[in-house]
Amino acid sequence: MEVKINKQDSNIIVEFIGRLDTPASVEASQAIEPVLADAGKTIILECKELSYISSSGLRIFLTIRKAAAAKGGKVIVRNITDDIRHVFMMTGFLNLFEIQ
Amino acid sequence: MDLHCEAILDEYRENLPRFLEVKEEILSSLKSTFDEAGLLLAGLESRVKTESSLAGKLELKGQKYKTLADITDIIGLRIITFYIDDVDKVASAVERLFTVDWENSVDKRKVHEIDSFGYLSLHYICSRPDFPYRFEIQMRTVLQHAWANMNHDTGYKSGVEVPKRYLRNLSRLAGMLELVDEQFSLIRSELTDYRRKVQALVASGNLDEVPLDGDTFRSFLGLHPFNQLNRRIASVNQAEIQDVPLMNFMPVFKAMGCNTLGDITRIIKEYSEGAYQIACYQIGLTDLDIISSSIGPQNLCIAFILKRGGGRAGIKLMFDALNGPSESNESIAAFLVEQAQDLPFMNQ
Numbered sequence: 498m499e500v501k502i503n504k505q506d507s508n509i510i511v512e513f514i515g516r517l518d519t520p521a522s523v524e525a526s527q528a529i530e531p532v533l534a535d536a537g538k539t540i541i542l543e544c545k546e547l548s549y550i551s552s553s554g555l556r557i558f559l560t561i562r563k564a565a566a567a568k569g570g571k572v573i574v575r576n577i578t579d580d581i582r583h584v585f586m587m588t589g590f591l592n593l594f595e596i597q
Numbered sequence: 598m599d600l601h602c603e604a605i606l607d608e609y610r611e612n613l614p615r616f617l618e619v620k621e622e623i624l625s626s627l628k629s630t631f632d633e634a635g636l637l638l639a640g641l642e643s644r645v646k647t648e649s650s651l652a653g654k655l656e657l658k659g660q661k662y663k664t665l666a667d668i669t670d671i672i673g674l675r676i677i678t679f680y681i682d683d684v685d686k687v688a689s690a691v692e693r694l695f696t697v698d699w700e701n702s703v704d705k706r707k708v709h710e711i712d713s714f715g716y717l718s719l720h721y722i723c724s725r726p727d728f729p730y731r732f733e734i735q736m737r738t739v740l741q742h743a744w745a746n747m748n749h750d751t752g753y754k755s756g757v758e759v760p761k762r763y764l765r766n767l768s769r770l771a772g773m774l775e776l777v778d779e780q781f782s783l784i785r786s787e788l789t790d791y792r793r794k795v796q797a798l799v800a801s802g803n804l805d806e807v808p809l810d811g812d813t814f815r816s817f818l819g820l821h822p823f824n825q826l827n828r829r830i831a832s833v834n835q836a837e838i839q840d841v842p843l844m845n846f847m848p849v850f851k852a853m854g855c856n857t858l859g860d861i862t863r864i865i866k867e868y869s870e871g872a873y874q875i876a877c878y879q880i881g882l883t884d885l886d887i888i889s890s891s892i893g894p895q896n897l898c899i900a901f902i903l904k905r906g907g908g909r910a911g912i913k914l915m916f917d918a919l920n921g922p923s924e925s926n927e928s929i930a931a932f933l934v935e936q937a938q939d940l941p942f943m944n945q
Contacts (some may be wrong), residue, residue, distance in 0.1 A: 551884070551885075552836075552884065552885050552886045552887045555885075555887050556887060559839060559887075579925075579928055579932075582925060582928075582929060583929070583932060584883075584885065586895075586929055586932075586933075587876075587879040587880050587883075587885065587892075588880070588885055588887060588888045588889060588892065589841070589888050589889035589890070589891040589892030589893075589895055590889055591895075591916070591919075591920055591929075592841065592845065592889070592891045592895065592919050592920060593841055593889060593891075595921075596920065596923070596925070
């Protein structure tokens with residue numbers, strides 16, 4: 498699992514590459530700490546190359562959403578695959594994020 | 598400028614830092630009082646009179662003031678409310694916070710004759726025991742504020758003659774805004790009464806008598822109507838439930854033909870089993886142990902739409918309403934229709 502963070506103008510792009518399963522989530526949680534500190538911006542979670550998400554992965558998305566809500570920011574989930582979209586739907590997470 | 602006025606200006610210069618400090622303290626105490634009371638304001642303005650403005654005042658009527666303490670508007674604040682009845686609430690808060698010099702305070706709302714319309718504002722001259730200078734607090738509604746600004750713009754105070762027809766039009770406008778202010782307050786008070794009645798009906802369980810709208814649905818959500826279903830779904834995987842706002846389901850229930858809260862409770866009763874079966878099928882074979890509280894109402898709506906023959910188009914419309922229109926909602930709808938066809942509730 499790889500997490501790449503890029504800043505573009507007032508946006509933060511967080512790119513998830515690979516499988517966001519339970520072991521990978523520990524590392525990913527640490528990787529997103531700078532994003533949480535700067536959550537007043539628009540945070541784009543780029544999921545084009547995210548092949549799998551577990552409950553731990555969903556918790557990371559939720560943590561980012563909560564931090565953004567607290568700081569007046571916004572979260573957009575971009576380019577999720579159909580499989581991950583189904584996971585979002587099955588858990589009721591589809592309504593929580595703006596998905597592009 | 599004579600020596601007397603120069604002395605007043607010197608006193609002003611000497612005390613300017615303290616004026617600025619006190620202005621901030623007053624502003625801060627007003628803000629926290631209004632926040633605590635839940636009073637929503639249209640504006641809260643403050644200023645310390647500038648040296649040039651004070652000099653201008655002294656040039657015009659310097660002899661009227663013996664000392665700087667006789668000038669009551671060195672610090673001036675303006676509280677602008679949305680509603681006319683909030684002006685009195687604000688005034689009462691100001692009375693609690695500061696000592697009001699009633700002799701010099703003016704309620705301009707009461708100075709008009711029955712056949713005249715114009716500037717309506719409440720002006721309090723206040724003081725604090727720890728500060729030797731008085732300050733002025735003006736209170737008015739946002740419409741009174743707009744009128745006062747427009748009126749000021751005509752320059753009537755500048756001594757330049759303004760044609761009577763403009764003044765008459767301003768006066769007509771003042772009368773109209775007074776009526777509008779009253780109507781806004783009336784609407785708010787009627788809405789408050791309606792909400793109280795609805796809350797009482799919801800609490801008493803007479804849900805068939807409660808029409809479905811934004812207010813009533815919000816009260817209904819306060820009863821946690823989907824909790825039982827959510828807990829049942831969560832028990833499939835011993836999942837944690839994340840509470841999320843559910844107001845976006847209101848238009849979906851409306852589109853499903855619900856006219857009262859009673860209609861929604863019947864859907865909960867009739868379709869909870871179907872909603873549960875959908876959840877079991879979807880998450881039962883996964884290790885997903887986190888769900889949002891929207892899963893219950895979402896699956897209820899899916900079960901209702903599928904059972905009523907709404908099919909893919911109906912499910913897509915539901916997700917379009919919840920998450921915004923998107924082509925991907927079509928693939929989700931297809932996925933759900935395929936999954937649900939073998940579920941027991943579809944064949945009962």
